[in-house]
Amino acid sequence: MPLKVKVDRDLCQGHSVCLAECPEVFDVVEQDEGYPVVKVLLQEPPNVLREKVLAAAKYCPNHVITVEES
Amino acid sequence: MADSAAVDLKLPPKVSGEKPGVGHMEEFDVNFARFLMHCQEECGELAEYNMAGQQTVLMSGPEAQEAFLKTLDKKLSRAAAYQATVPVFGKGVIFDATPDRMKTQLKIQVDALRYQNMKHYAAIIAQEVQDWVADWGDEGELDFLDEFISLTLHTACHCLLGPDFRYKMTDEFKSLYHDLEKGLQAIAFVDPYMQQPVFEARDHARARLQELISAIIAERRANSDKEYGDALETFMSGTYKDGSPLSDNEITGLVIATMFAGHHTSSGTAAWMAVEFARNPQCTEEILEELTTLFADGAELTFEALREIPRLESFMDEVLRLHPPLVLLMRRVIEDIDYKGTLIEAGKTVAISTYGSHRNPEYFPDPERFDPHRPKVNSPELMWAYIPFGGGPHKCAGNAFAQMQLKSIFAALLPKYEFELVAPPETYQDDFSAMVLKPSSPCRLRYRKR
Numbered sequence: 001m002p003l004k005v006k007v008d009r010d011l012c013q014g015h016s017v018c019l020a021e022c023p024e025v026f027d028v029v030e031q032d033e034g035y036p037v038v039k040v041l042l043q044e045p046p047n048v049l050r051e052k053v054l055a056a057a058k059y060c061p062n063h064v065i066t067v068e069e070s
Numbered sequence: 071m072a073d074s075a076a077v078d079l080k081l082p083p084k085v086s087g088e089k090p091g092v093g094h095m096e097e098f099d100v101n102f103a104r105f106l107m108h109c110q111e112e113c114g115e116l117a118e119y120n121m122a123g124q125q126t127v128l129m130s131g132p133e134a135q136e137a138f139l140k141t142l143d144k145k146l147s148r149a150a151a152y153q154a155t156v157p158v159f160g161k162g163v164i165f166d167a168t169p170d171r172m173k174t175q176l177k178i179q180v181d182a183l184r185y186q187n188m189k190h191y192a193a194i195i196a197q198e199v200q201d202w203v204a205d206w207g208d209e210g211e212l213d214f215l216d217e218f219i220s221l222t223l224h225t226a227c228h229c230l231l232g233p234d235f236r237y238k239m240t241d242e243f244k245s246l247y248h249d250l251e252k253g254l255q256a257i258a259f260v261d262p263y264m265q266q267p268v269f270e271a272r273d274h275a276r277a278r279l280q281e282l283i284s285a286i287i288a289e290r291r292a293n294s295d296k297e298y299g300d301a302l303e304t305f306m307s308g309t310y311k312d313g314s315p316l317s318d319n320e321i322t323g324l325v326i327a328t329m330f331a332g333h334h335t336s337s338g339t340a341a342w343m344a345v346e347f348a349r350n351p352q353c354t355e356e357i358l359e360e361l362t363t364l365f366a367d368g369a370e371l372t373f374e375a376l377r378e379i380p381r382l383e384s385f386m387d388e389v390l391r392l393h394p395p396l397v398l399l400m401r402r403v404i405e406d407i408d409y410k411g412t413l414i415e416a417g418k419t420v421a422i423s424t425y426g427s428h429r430n431p432e433y434f435p436d437p438e439r440f441d442p443h444r445p446k447v448n449s450p451e452l453m454w455a456y457i458p459f460g461g462g463p464h465k466c467a468g469n470a471f472a473q474m475q476l477k478s479i480f481a482a483l484l485p486k487y488e489f490e491l492v493a494p495p496e497t498y499q500d501d502f503s504a505m506v507l508k509p510s511s512p513c514r515l516r517y518r519k520r
Contacts, residue, residue: 010140011465013467014180015180015183017470032311033174034173058378061469061470
């Protein structure tokens, strides 16, 4: 089953845990002002990345990431 | 929250018992957490009380708390509500900076708390805990609030300012810190500049700390090829949008703000965790079992290893539910607000109470009972009801650091020592005398080597 990654950028403070867990899917980018914010590189990542994507969502300190299994 | 339009808006219900001049200040001072619970019980979702002339609207329940936490500074200002911090953090720092500069300062502060630094901090904390227990012997009795105030000051200094500063730390530094903390009591939120001995001590402490920290900054500037990997390095290399670096005063202020945000909040929570471990031996056994399994082969307490310790986390979450270190979060209303048909006028303060929210039986049945087995409280579903670190765009940026530190401390302590209460269980109470919650003193526990 394919995964679908959603993020609530308003809650993100750029802690970068997702980037450490799964750099294939998440990046953290500087903004014009304020905190750097998560950027999703693959909205529908392949199944081989399932564990890593779920870990990124689980360990995000601000609950920014949700993963839907469609 | 909508902008107010010229329709028939109600005003928030007022809490009874207001006295001329002081308003509800006296009741607030007796026990502010209980006073806020009483406000909600009497008036509901919105409750207006009077802090010596400052009208304050308490917003209760997840929906109101979400509105509070998600609304940005230009409408609900943190800066205007937290002017009491200005003499503590310093002129031009955070809540005294222009909105643009404040954003950059907070961004640089978070840079120091990102994943890359956290791995380094985890190693420092593990080392500090080892050093702390080195001379404990087989058994003894300690005041664990005092102990954790000291331990978390060591870890904070070590992570922020590096090993040199940490290992040369004097009693003077500790007492300066204490004076700063006393400068942030309730009265400071009415007027932080009135003539008071505590405020004089606060101002002296701020000035002296700046001398101490400026000396390290100067030394580092003179040795610019060295790498430190601590927060001070991050602060010193951060820049504003125009490329200019932070001044010495701003760096000092950021160091103080960061330590202040993390120090007493962490020591109070750690002390409460120790008390609850002693008070709940069955839960402690379960967590010990978990730790023994996870760290069976003597695995180190690294950042990765500490990421997931479910039973210990549930225990910590429950401690933070019953004893949230910051009880009261505040904002100043900049533009009139229409909250579900009620007008909250510009100039008023709005507030939420973590302590009250965490005792809402609708979300936390039998709320006064300490129960780490209740359904997971630190979850997306309860994001606006369980708010020990606030939430939304201004959530406590140190939350991951704080939780990692608490897990590191107890993952090291519990397998080695068991803890017992020294005084009757009910005598360990929340101390509401300062704005940061902690267990009442003395907070003595007996420890015995396992």
